[in-house]
Amino acid sequence: MALLDESAKGVYVIAVTPFADDGALDLESTDRMVDFYLGKGATGLTVLGMMGEAPKLTGAESNTFVKRVLARVGGRVPVVVGVSAPGFAPMRELSESVMAEGAAGVMVAPPGSLRTDDQIYHYYEAVAETLGNTPFVLQDFPLVTNVQISPATILRIVKALPTCVMLKHEDWPGLSKISALRAASENGERRISILVGNGGMFLPEELGRGADGAMTGFAYPEMMVDVGKAYAAGDVERAHDLFDAYLPLARYEQQPGLGLTIRKYTLAKRGAIASGALRKPGPKLSSSDIADIERLIARQTRRLAEIG
């Protein structure tokens, strides 16, 4: 499998981890989900992301799940694996294992204890040393990690660590950060790939600032794909029209705490996975929640039909 590099673009869907209603890992749904995402135009997949249910898996289950995803993908698109860990030994172990199995790269979020610029830089320096030749994605997600990484610190990492090839941009707000990084690469700094997160809630504006696509898990990946295509074709208003049609649901899915449950409900409804169940512990949807989602999906369908 080709390794991830700075030219990555498009939509890397953050995959959910499918479970049966009884909490068992659902490998058949794993296959179905891979096919679903690729069928909707995903140009890459990301698994074991920090916001999902990866920490609920045992070591053996993680391994089984990643192998299954890689086998089903079969090299059609690159697969990124989240390897954030409290120590470098388990990070190295997981990284070497998934790269040997065919992953294209790994993703690392900073531990919540980092504060100063130097602490953040030195952490990623040690990450790069740990990972060796494996390309990695810097996950910048302050809302969850509580770590704020300035553009200058990102540029310092990019300059010193050639295996850092992508930024998963999830700062919020972060439009000016994309602008600053792109201005720097126009001034000669290495240009890395920037894929945006936050459920795609700012996708058109982020594309306008120079993002190369999205890496997030909204249950309608075709939104990101189609918005990206319209933007690339120069039809900015069309990109916004599409985006606006999906925004009410994307917003609802982006609720902290409940978001993943909403996403899995929708994916199950769409047939991507057999069950929307979360492995315990996890919240459940109320009947009011479900009524909200159903209304939003119905309205979204109507609106998409209107704009054609």
Next chain:
Amino acid sequence: MALLDESAKGVYVIAVTPFADDGALDLESTDRMVDFYLGKGATGLTVLGMMGEAPKLTGAESNTFVKRVLARVGGRVPVVVGVSAPGFAPMRELSESVMAEGAAGVMVAPPGSLRTDDQIYHYYEAVAETLGNTPFVLQDFPLVTNVQISPATILRIVKALPTCVMLKHEDWPGLSKISALRAASENGERRISILVGNGGMFLPEELGRGADGAMTGFAYPEMMVDVGKAYAAGDVERAHDLFDAYLPLARYEQQPGLGLTIRKYTLAKRGAIASGALRKPGPKLSSSDIADIERLIARQTRRLAEIG
């Protein structure tokens, strides 16, 4: 002026604090802003909110500003004043002063050091004792305060402290919290007013769960007013149509850090205040930010025309 009570409903706009470009408090714009908000259908105003520029005012300026707002409102709608403070002596001082000048009630957010249910309850017990007969709004805004208040704790406060008459609901996600509070009042607990925040980003769903309206500062207060009217009239789809038309801009304005600057830019553009300037320290909009806002406003105008 009538005091705030549990029957409050509608749209209490969180007012900005207008400054001239040189940073001086702009009292003329204060008048204009009051007229603008009331002209758009506000059923109340809230000033000196914790997310705004209140902390940038000197004590004397705060006093001048509140007096000016109260004078201009002239009793047409109730005015709530934020009095959150690190100590009870300044809280009492400010509260007594604004109530004497005609405010309808005050609003208090919890200090960020509170963690356990008991700590939160005892804090509000002391708040109520401090405020005497003055009705107060409990501001529940975990994203900023870092204090999480369970429904059970809110109900304990409501039961024990009769001067707590309103919840400014800004938990996120918080739909199930509204449902839990309303279920309790159907079971005999005192029913207080619930007005929602978060820029109105979940307004239709929140109204569906039993919210009485909104208390937030989106630069198009008519969105909250009209969505609320459609909802009250039973036309839920119409409520969503209106909401969806404003959502792309509301989302953009809701960015942490930059949001207030975007809001003031829009209010200045709409003629509600003379200048969109923030008093230092505060971020400035880039030309890309302004282009984003202008596109969103133009699209919003078109979409509103389409839905009629």
Next chain:
Amino acid sequence: MALLDESAKGVYVIAVTPFADDGALDLESTDRMVDFYLGKGATGLTVLGMMGEAPKLTGAESNTFVKRVLARVGGRVPVVVGVSAPGFAPMRELSESVMAEGAAGVMVAPPGSLRTDDQIYHYYEAVAETLGNTPFVLQDFPLVTNVQISPATILRIVKALPTCVMLKHEDWPGLSKISALRAASENGERRISILVGNGGMFLPEELGRGADGAMTGFAYPEMMVDVGKAYAAGDVERAHDLFDAYLPLARYEQQPGLGLTIRKYTLAKRGAIASGALRKPGPKLSSSDIADIERLIARQTRRLAEIG
């Protein structure tokens, strides 16, 4: 091996994880360390604690290390294993594995996301369900976890979950918490074991409030052992004399960030382990740090000789 129960008392030393200078797990030192701790009077051992280097071990290394400790202890004292994990599947897996190998119980700290009393209680309810019959220690360490657990919540856990047999008390300050829990057990609530942490910095006062001993890793475990004996013998002033002799060094070792490095330096100097090295990433001692430690040890030795 007998299981941990509410009658546990004395000194459970939090064991370090010995590494060679090149970062390899040092199993020979593991044996020597076990002998050292037991030779100093430890009545129990705790391994894989959250503040140590457990997260730096791979899964296989963790397993090897725990097995080695259990083999060397050979049932002479109970061994508690830290199993805190972001998900219940890995927690169950680790817990079942170490209990099968002869551990006496496990220890679980709350994840940092918990805030309200209910969230904390329900988390431990799920922990107890996950662990089955395995007795567990509730680790209450707000300075690191950022979770504050009220006495009422601890008592709710104690009442509902019979497998919760011990509190590792590391709230700070926490004297009143011990008093409240002991008052409750005098009023009929189940009395669980309370062992204190924080490097033993408040040990004599905590014993005075009803603690049953200490669970912490100060490099001179005999301090905790001897203070406990003097206290049990009713010689409170003698307990304080001993405590005061060790306090200057205990205080120095208690520094966040650098503390473990200081502890391992001292343990290596005492011959308990071959090398004081931390596995990367970890801080190093400067020559000034070492001079400080050496002076404090020399002074401690003199002072202990004086008090006899």
Next chain:
Amino acid sequence: MALLDESAKGVYVIAVTPFADDGALDLESTDRMVDFYLGKGATGLTVLGMMGEAPKLTGAESNTFVKRVLARVGGRVPVVVGVSAPGFAPMRELSESVMAEGAAGVMVAPPGSLRTDDQIYHYYEAVAETLGNTPFVLQDFPLVTNVQISPATILRIVKALPTCVMLKHEDWPGLSKISALRAASENGERRISILVGNGGMFLPEELGRGADGAMTGFAYPEMMVDVGKAYAAGDVERAHDLFDAYLPLARYEQQPGLGLTIRKYTLAKRGAIASGALRKPGPKLSSSDIADIERLIARQTRRLAEIG
């Protein structure tokens, strides 16, 4: 009054705010307290510190209190006033007022929202601009502010902002930070005063790294004074002997939450203030707490007699 400058040294006692049992500001005790602190050898005083009861004062009370302190001091030692505030307008207002009344300088802690090096630097740049010619103390207290300031950032502030003349060093652990700053001033950077906090819990080691004294509020200021004198006289072991005699009580007073209550109890017992009462809200000492304190004071008295 002479302004504070980089040559400041010795012991700047953080003064408590004396209240009567009924919560009224106690101005007579304010005089007595000033005399007490100066009688024990304080070379400066600091009032309205962020950890004390300053936020419980109304604006008028703050003013009255500062005036009273300044009048009683009568220029005998410099007085520093804490002016940390959420906005620059109230910071300027308070600073100008106290400087006009004879303060020697002001102290500013960073707001808890700051994270990156640039954010911290730019905040202090704006502080310096706000304060004009007034010299200020940078308060570095991560345990409370949650802001971590690297030595490089402090040096950047020192280089660019000549009115920053002192660091109140309260990082924990922070010995290496003092070492780094002093190494920099040996390499030509401007040398500012460093006074240490944390209740003096690391005073001898901090003096060894180049601190110029202490700025903290331990109820026995003579500890800091005498340790500093012994250290300055080159008698390091004597400095430690004195320090060790006070350490058990200093440690007990350093408990978060309860510490100020313990300090005021002790100050009242020593006759420095009439009542140990905290203005509400504030914790109360239990009889067990008081018994602990009394034992520690008795033991301290005996130990001081022993070492002569």
